[in-house]
Amino acid sequence: MSIQAETVKQVAVLARLQLDDQAVPPLVEQLSNILKLVEQLNELDTRDVVPMSHALDMPIPERPDEVVNTNCKDALLANAPDSVQGYFQVPKIIE
Template identity: 45%
Template sequence: MSIDTETARRVAKLARIKVEDDALPALAQEFNDILGFIEQLNEVDVEGIEPMTSVTPMRLKRRKDGVTDGNQQDKILANAPDAREGFFAVPKVVE
């Protein structure tokens, strides 16, 4: 599997990371180096093997579906780059 500049552009877009056009070929090459390394996994016979979901088998604990926390709006907004009137502020989303 070889990654071209277009695929690199698409991946950057999916990851929401701005990559300038002139940086795309080098990025594609890095992806190819890493994926080339990962391709080794194709040698392994995984027929009938379950994909791992939990490394230490344990039953997840259950708890009552109730409110256990809350009423700390100021703390939640304290680290926001732009908070106004009790909300997170962002650039215009809908035209």
């Protein structure tokens, strides 16, 4: 299966990536090659194989319902590109 230029552009939009038109054809080729590689799996009969979502065979760890964190607002806001009055500030969200 090879993918089309339109698909590459759509994936870029979903991933918030800005692509020049010149960047598209090489990506079409590279991504198609990756898909071809994966397509080799289709040669196998997987009818009786249970789909696997995780390689590790372990149960999910669960923690008790306890509040253990204290206020570390300042440290976290210090990493933000912009903050005002204790809020993260971002470009206006169009509502």
